[in-house]
Amino acid sequence: MxxxxxxxxxxxxxxxxxxxxxxxxxxxxxxxxxxxxxxxxxxxxxxxxxxxxxxxxxxxxxxxxxxxxxxxxxxxxxxxxxxxxxxxxxxxxxxxxxxxxxxxxxxxxxxxxxxxxxxxxxxxxxxxxxxxxxxxxxALPAEPPAGEPVRTATHPLPADLPRRYADASGDHNPIHLDDGAARAAGLPGVIVHGLASLAIAGRAVLPDAADVSRLSCRFTRPIAPGDTLTTRVWANERGYRFECHDSAGATVLGAGLAEA
The missing domain is CATH 3.10.129.10 (Hotdog Thioesterase)
Structure with a gap:
């Protein structure tokens, strides 16, 4: 190698x-x-x-x-x-x-x-x-947010999201577009782009996207098109912490930060 x-x-x-x-x-x-x-x-x-x-x-x-x-x-x-x-x-x-x-x-x-x-x-x-x-x-936060979230939002991920996101973003990595390529990479099938999940999560996290100075996350687990993305948001001194979960409750985006 x-x-x-x-x-x-x-x-x-x-x-x-x-x-x-x-x-x-x-x-x-x-x-x-x-x-x-x-x-x-x-x-x-x-x-x-x-x-x-x-x-x-x-x-x-x-x-x-x-x-x-x-x-x-x-x-x-x-x-x-x-x-x-x-x-x-x-x-x-x-x-x-x-x-x-x-x-x-x-x-x-x-x-x-x-x-x-x-x-x-x-x-x-x-x-x-x-x-x-x-x-x-x-560095991103090492510990999960504490306490109850200030808001939670759930967004369905359309089956055609990977193709539409690939065309809009220019990211045509085959693991997002071809089941065979995804399985060859050790995945169960096509997965949603992590950045697509982050952009969708931002709809729940950011009251006014124009005010954001930092937006960050760790991609912890893939999520499939057709699943749902649930974003939980906590307020902190500089803005918000957030995490996203799939329909089974697994964390797919962790250590999320949105700062003003």
């Missing part, structure tokens, strides 16, 4: 340009049920995949799952924005059960002002290493 390339850690990519259009924003909102700040991932999608591939060859990429996502917002993306995106693998850290790759992404406007910054964590299942290179993603 090929190994990770440590030499790419900290090496920023060239910038890529992306035009934010009314059609693109509308397609994303239609896929997840409402406008969402998680649309910020769309301009970065292709570049994140390309940069991740510089650290891990194809035979390792077949073992990767999305570990967590951490988005920091300075202002929302708007129709007419022409943004510049760059990314870098900033950390490779081994565990007994696999290896974590952390990718940092920055999106700037035409004047060079930072619009948002993202940390994408990938976990390579069954690929343990002794690596400890670079920096990990910002």
């Amino acid at each position: 090929a190994s990770f390339d440590e030499s790419v850690v900290g090496r920023w990519s060239d910038e890529r340009r992306f035009d934010v259009t009314a059609e693109g924003l509308a397609a994303y909102a239609d896929a997840v049920g409402s406008p969402s700040p998680v649309y910020a991932v769309v301009p970065t999608m292709e570049l994140v995949f390309a940069v991740a591939g510089t650290a891990a060859p194809a035979d390792l990429r077949a073992r990767v799952v999305h570990g967590q996502q951490d988005l920091f917002f300075h202002r929302p993306l708007r129709v007419g924005d022409r943004v510049a995106v760059r990314a870098a693998v900033v950390g490779l850290h081994g565990k007994r059960s696999g290896t974590v790759a952390t990718i940092r992404v920055q999106t700037r406007d035409a004047r060079g002002e930072l619009l948002n910054e993202q940390y994408v964590t990938e976990f390579y299942r069954g690929v343990p290493t002794g690596l400890s290179v670079g920096t990990p993603a910002p």
Whole structure:
């Protein structure tokens, strides 16, 4: 089996340009049920995949799952924005059960002002290493929220959600679109994109999405299209904590944070 390339850690990519259009924003909102700040991932999608591939060859990429996502917002993306995106693998850290790759992404406007910054964590299942290179993603809460939630909302996940989300986001990973590919990856069948679940959860978490400065979660378990996503929300001093569960009560998004 090929190994990770440590030499790419900290090496920023060239910038890529992306035009934010009314059609693109509308397609994303239609896929997840409402406008969402998680649309910020769309301009970065292709570049994140390309940069991740510089650290891990194809035979390792077949073992990767999305570990967590951490988005920091300075202002929302708007129709007419022409943004510049760059990314870098900033950390490779081994565990007994696999290896974590952390990718940092920055999106700037035409004047060079930072619009948002993202940390994408990938976990390579069954690929343990002794690596400890670079920096990990910002910490998410280690303990579940305490007390009773301030609100709970349940959203059904349509059977065609993975296809619609793939077309709206640009993420056509076959585990979200093809049962055979999903089973070959050790899954029971097609699963919903984690970021689609996060965007849908945001409808319950965020009273006013325009006010969010940070939105983060850990993807703890896959959820299938046709299931239901239940989001439980707790208030804290900086905004909200949240968790999401499937119809069986299993946690599918954990360590959720939404900060003003």
